[in-house]
Amino acid sequence: MILNQTGTRRFKAYTSKHLDELLRRAGLDDGERLKVRAVATVLPFRTNAYVVDELIDWSAAPHDPMYRLVFPQADMLPEADVARLADLLKAESPNAEVQAEAARVRAQLNPHPAGQMELNVPRMGEEPVPGMQHKYPETVLFFPKQGQTCHAYCTYCFRWAQFVGDADLKFASDDIGQLVAYLRQHPEVTSVLITGGDAMIMGEPVIRRYLEPLLELEQLESIRIGTKALAYWPQRFVSDPDADATLGLFEEVVRAGKNLAFMAHFSHPRELESPLVESAVRRIIGSGATIRTQAPLIRSINDEPAVWSAMWRRQHRMGMIPYYLFVERDTGPQDYFAVPLGRAYEIFRDAYASVSGLCRTVRGPSMSATPGKVCVDGVTEIAGQRVFVLHFIQARDPALVGRPFFAHYDPAAVWLTDLRPAFADVFPFQAAPARV
Known part of the structure; x- marks a missing residue:
């Protein structure tokens, strides 16, 4: 394995409490910042120092694609809804009143597309199994409780409802035994996708607790991990304290005869440019895992052929496998981002x-x-x-x-x-x- 690099900074998150300060860097005036803060009461905002300092071109903000990828936009929601929320914030209304209005707006945004709450939740007997989805016969999705956040949130994310703090909108479980029991009852399942959120937000001991029991299941051919960490915090695989242990765990999964596949989300070529990303990709592939890349087509961020061809070519050179170009899902700010x-x-x-x-x-x-x-x-x-x-x-x-x-x-x-x-x-x- 490549040895960890030294001297890199520890992870620092920015949340909605930092939003006004960051928006000033983009040159937004008081009224514009207020509207963006109003949108952020409905849709989640989170980013980190690596994205802010290394990926965003602040001289081009707010039009920079990486800025638009993580910062809410004032026109992402209907104008009347934004105006109501902005008025509440300007009047310094009680938080409960602001949150009630935000919840009303969220309810109109189809928080669980594709029948996630009604059609995909599996059952054992009469009881639904929490934290799982079983949409296709051979594939089960599992949402670990500790993985229900990301290193940064994409403004287009179709799982935005997982991050707004409403327990009624979340899928999550920490019962790996229940997942194993369900899989034993369903031998047709050959692939498990660990998703969220982002499984790679978890430390190695926690990820190990979820992965190790799956290695005993002969029926499983592949374990997939959905992650944006390679783009938003490549240090996770290079210089974080448990980076080496995490890569060692990946090697154990491969030695157990399972195909370990990273479903890596790259939305723009700039996310691939850092030497840290190149190092992280080499380390993951060196563990025996594969990396497949995917992202949605997003208006104002990557809606040009040259952007996609540049991404696919660079991903190919780095040893990754281009996998999917998605259509923006019918949820959240679809009207804003859809092509x-x-x-x-x-x-x-x-x-x-x-x-x-x-x-x-x-x-x-x-x-x-x-x-x-x-x-x-x-x-x-x-x-x-x-x-x-x-x-x-x-x-x-x-x-x-x-x-x-x-x-x-x-x-x-x-x-x-x-x-x-x-x-x-x-x-x-x-x-x-x-x-x-």
Whole structure:
């Protein structure tokens, strides 16, 4: 293993109590800062010294993409909602009153998309199993209680509801025994995704407590860890006190015959430029783990083909595997960040066409919708109709996987629910209408 580097700073978090001070660095006036603070009562804000000092170009803020990636924007929410919250903050209203209004706004933002609370929660007997989701037959998601935060929050994050302090909106569990028992009852499950939040916010002893029991399950072929740590705190794998122990744990997982896959979130090429990131990637790959990269397509941050081709090329050179370009989910500030599906396809197509075949492991644009992961394969004309060509990469019903289907082209559509079926009365995942 590469030895830890010395002399790097310890982790320092910035939260909403630091927000006004940081916004001054971006040149925002009093009124603008008040509106941003109003948005931050609804959506979570957290960043750290590495992001603030190393990734953000403050001379270009507030238009810098890395700034927009972590700092709330005044127009991310409906103007009337922002105005009401700003008035409460300006009047120094009681916190309970501010939080009640913030909760009202949150309730309109679809905090749990794709049926997470209703359709995905597994059961043992009649009882729901907390902190788990079982959307696809072969894959279970587990949300460790200690991993329900991140080194910094992305403004687009579809799991924003995990971070706002409302227990009713959280998925979390610290009962690894219950997860193991559930997996033993479901031998069809071959992959576990440790997610959150970010599992890599946890120290090595805590991560070990969750991973070690999984190594005894013969049925498991892979363990995945969803993380943004490589972009927002690469020190976690290089110079943090338990970096070496963490890499040693990864080696144990690989020696146990499991594929350990990092699902690394990189949203912009600048996140890849630091020598710390290069060192962290080398150390993780040196442990025997693989790193697959993914991110959503986000308006005003990465909605250009050159941004994606640059990311995929650099990731490939560093030994990572480009994996997914996602469509921004139908939750939180989707209206602010969403790119129309037709434009999303063009961006993906142009970026995909400009990289070598070894980068073309990436898939997209993919919508993680209620029935499954729906990929936009293209826009074409069939029988005089302009249509989207779509297929399921993954689905609740495995029989749907890989089957092409069609939707009428709509230049304003940003999500599956905006589309109407073409050449059929319903989509393949919908029930046929009852005959009268």
